[in-house]
Amino acid sequence: MAAHLSWMPEGGPLWFPPVERALKGGLLMAGGDLSPQRLLYAYSCGIFPWYEEDSPILWWSPDPRCVLFPERLHVSASLRRVLNGGRFTFSVDTAFSRVIRACASIPRPGQEGTWLVPAMVEAYERLHLLGHAHSVEVWQDGELAGGLYGILRGRAFFGESMFHLRPDASKAAVVHLVSLLRERGVGVVDCQQTTPHMLRLGAQEISRREFLALLREFCPR
Numbered sequence: 001m002a003a004h005l006s007w008m009p010e011g012g013p014l015w016f017p018p019v020e021r022a023l024k025g026g027l028l029m030a031g032g033d034l035s036p037q038r039l040l041y042a043y044s045c046g047i048f049p050w051y052e053e054d055s056p057i058l059w060w061s062p063d064p065r066c067v068l069f070p071e072r073l074h075v076s077a078s079l080r081r082v083l084n085g086g087r088f089t090f091s092v093d094t095a096f097s098r099v100i101r102a103c104a105s106i107p108r109p110g111q112e113g114t115w116l117v118p119a120m121v122e123a124y125e126r127l128h129l130l131g132h133a134h135s136v137e138v139w140q141d142g143e144l145a146g147g148l149y150g151i152l153r154g155r156a157f158f159g160e161s162m163f164h165l166r167p168d169a170s171k172a173a174v175v176h177l178v179s180l181l182r183e184r185g186v187g188v189v190d191c192q193q194t195t196p197h198m199l200r201l202g203a204q205e206i207s208r209r210e211f212l213a214l215l216r217e218f219c220p221r
Contacts, residue, residue, distance in 0.1 A: 008032040014041055019061040026062030034059070034123035036130055041152055043158050044221045046212050048192060053117045063208035066191040066198060074202035082168050083175060089139045090176045095126045096135040099147040103161035113189060116161065124160070127151065133160075136177045138169045138184045145169040147175060150189075156219035157181055158190045174201055187218040 006017045008031040028047060031039055031185055034057065042048060042059060049059040058192035075083070082088075113205040127133035130150075135149040145168025146163035157177070164170035181189065191198045204212075 005030055006176070014061065015060065016042065016045055016047055019046055019212070022063070023060045026060040027058060028061050028210060029058045029059040031183065032059070034119060036123075036127055036132070037063070039123060039127060040132060040151075040153065041221070043153055044215065044219050046048045046215055048158065050099075050115050050176055050192075051118065052115055052212070059192060060192075061208060061220070062192070062204040064194075065208055065211040066180070066203050066205050067200065067211065068174075068189040068198060068203040070178045070182045070186060070189065072202045072204075073175065074200070075175055076200070079168060079171055079175070083172060087140060088098040088172050090147065090167065091137045091139065092174075092180065093128070093134055095129050095137045095144060095147070096149060099135040099137060099149050099163070100124055100161070102147065102163045102165075103149065106163045122147065128168075134142055136173045136180075138164075138166075138173045140169070146173055150161070152186075154219040155184070155186045155217075156188050156190065156215060157186050159192065168195070171201065174198075188214045 005023065006029045008029055008034045012032060014037060016029055019028060034049065047059050047061045049057055049062050054136035054161040100121055104121055123131050131153050133149060136147055137144060145166035146161065148170065150157055150159040162170040162173060191203050
């Protein structure tokens with residue numbers, strides 16, 4: 001039987017198909033909208049949007065899932081020297097729009113274009129104003145050197161994107177974020193996609209089933 005991709009019209013009901021129906025690679029549904037209610041519900045279900053310009057909104061639930069447990073953060077000796085050297089200073093939620101727009105615009109090796117299309121940027125800026133989306137800013141010599149942003153739901157943090165303009169700035173942002181999340185009792189950081197960058201910081205892959213179990217514990221709907 002051919003796999004079937006569910007379609008949701010804009011403004012349709014607040015619903016997603018069971019994540020077990022996702023196609024190979026994790027694609028689950030197309031369509032819908034980027035309202036705050038749908039986005040927050042999606043995260044609590046282990047689903048996130050990811051699409052390009054001139055494409056319908058695409059919703060994903062990969063298997064396996066890359067996560068970082070805060071207590072397993074790995075800080076290399078060289079990164080620790082950078083952090084202890086005072087090169088960077090940090091802030092939280094003081095330049096959210098600058099961070100997300102830098103994530104959208106700065107070229108990445110091996111990647112053409114961006115999945116952070118204008119509608120996505122505007123949607124997460126709305127979530128920030130509502131108190132759900134947060135940014136960590138890394139500064140060097142008074143200039144924005146790097147940062148990251150994501151969604152906090154209950155005791156789960158859903159990392160969305162990061163950038164750096166200076167060496168080690170995005171890694172430093174992760175370390176600072178995890179320190180703050182530990183203080184709040186956050187149990188898991190969702191990295192969405194597996195990258196060498198996050199694996200070096202201690203992230204690991206787990207099954208989608210394990211990830212959903214973590215969400216039931218840390219991110220009740």
